[in-house]
Amino acid sequence: MKISKSIYLFFLPGVLLYAIFFVYPTISALFYSFTDWDGLSQSFQFVGIDNYERAFTGDTIFRKTIGNNLKFMLVVVVFQTLVALAFALVVLKNTRTTIFLRALYFFPTILSSVSVAFIWSFIYDPSLGILNQVLELVGLGFLAQNWLGNADIAIYSLAVTQIWFHAGQMLIIFVAGLQAIPDELYEVAKIEGANKWQTFRTVTWPLLAPSATIVIAYTTIQSFKAFDLVFAMTGGGPNNSTEIVATYIFDIAFRNYQFGYASAISVIFMIIIAIITFLQFKALRSDRISY
């Protein structure tokens, strides 16, 4: 059927804004990554692949940053997914209590990262914080710490905050996935005499795989992009021990005014994210099972 030409007008406002404020800057970043632009002056020099070379060979902080990001990501992905899944299995059925609990667990997701950062800065505070006080109280006082000030553990303290912040959201995705599994399958498993673990392995897990992939993909990317939380809680310190790629790019660009170099790092960042997304989309496809 022929559609009136007026349909092209429908694209106009959205595509125009997207092109000006998103596509054009993104492509420019690629361009600037081959320059030594400082962001302020009108002129800049082309430096070829110097910026990329520096990122991969000369920049020890960048290497540290990638390491921090991987630590943060690993802890968050593993523990957040486990917590979300374990609790989703428990609050799966719709009763008054479980609906309330799901709403409560989900609650932190709606807060701003800055708010969450303040709450957890207080919890971790070496003198005021609840964490150290609770540890003293239960006789584990020797574990009391400067949770955000100790360069060896600060990144893990941030990871715990991130899990508190977002586990509830992942729990809800798991609940949605679990509730979509038809009851008949569980009945069949019961009749066949499967025990709990067997039922989980043969019925729940395979059918849950798509939601698990979504959760893991989302969590991975979220933990790469956890800019706000890190920026507001530690600003990347102490001693760059919590600097992640997203905050590092901000620092190079807006504190050191090395726009060219920051652009190169951001392009590398984009490629990392693209690879993760691609791998996980692929996994999502191959995991899709229907009964």
Next chain:
Amino acid sequence: MFFRRFSLIIYALLILVPLLIVVLTSMKTIQETFRNPLGLPEAGIQFGNYTAIFQEQTMAGYFMNSAIVTLFSVSLTLFFASLIAYGIIRLNNWMGNSLFILFTLGMMVPAQVSMIPLYSLMLDLSLTNSLLGLILVNISTTMPIAVFILTGFMKTLPKELFEASTIDGAGNWMIYAKVAIPLSLPSLSATAIFLFVMHWNDLLYPLLFITDNAYKTLPLALLEFQGEYSTNYPMLFTGVIIASAPMVVAYVFLQRYFVAGMTAGAVKG
């Protein structure tokens, strides 16, 4: 069974206790917080810090800025994205598909990539220190996810509906407004909530583009309180409560939509 119940309660406490401490601390003085960080406020329920923060800061202004930016960003993103989604499914050809792919690819690009050239673009266009500037950037950066969700939903609507309306002589605009939009309300509301949470809480773009107090939004203002109040947690938490209040109220009343919205948003890769 006992273990299950026990862990449910522990998790609930892990969420509740910090939130409770925020509320209690906002009713204390700073000396009291140092003396007794976890106890009840000695003067009982009192809102001295709340009046103080409104006097010391242009809180009402930050609140208005957040409200204006969020309102316009959410509604215009929804409007423009739904137009595009409708266009894509009606065209149903290579052009529509490539547009869809172009927007989907946008979801993969971290904000940190476009942010640097965007910063100089905004300077050139004199859109820094401007709510309009924030709104335009917000619309552009959330367009991909909104187009993705809305197109996905509109694809499931029966084509015959649109064709029948065309035969009846309805133009594109009419079909969009009278058929596509009313039928897409579930996915529009989910997307709206997702965008609402995202824009209300956004820190990065105000941080980049706003330096003038007159245009600061709540998250940025809150972040800067940290510099001013340092470890004056009573004041910081008072700020946290004021900044979160609209979201919390909305959550209590529209819980079901929040859950739908935040999980729809999670599909974003």
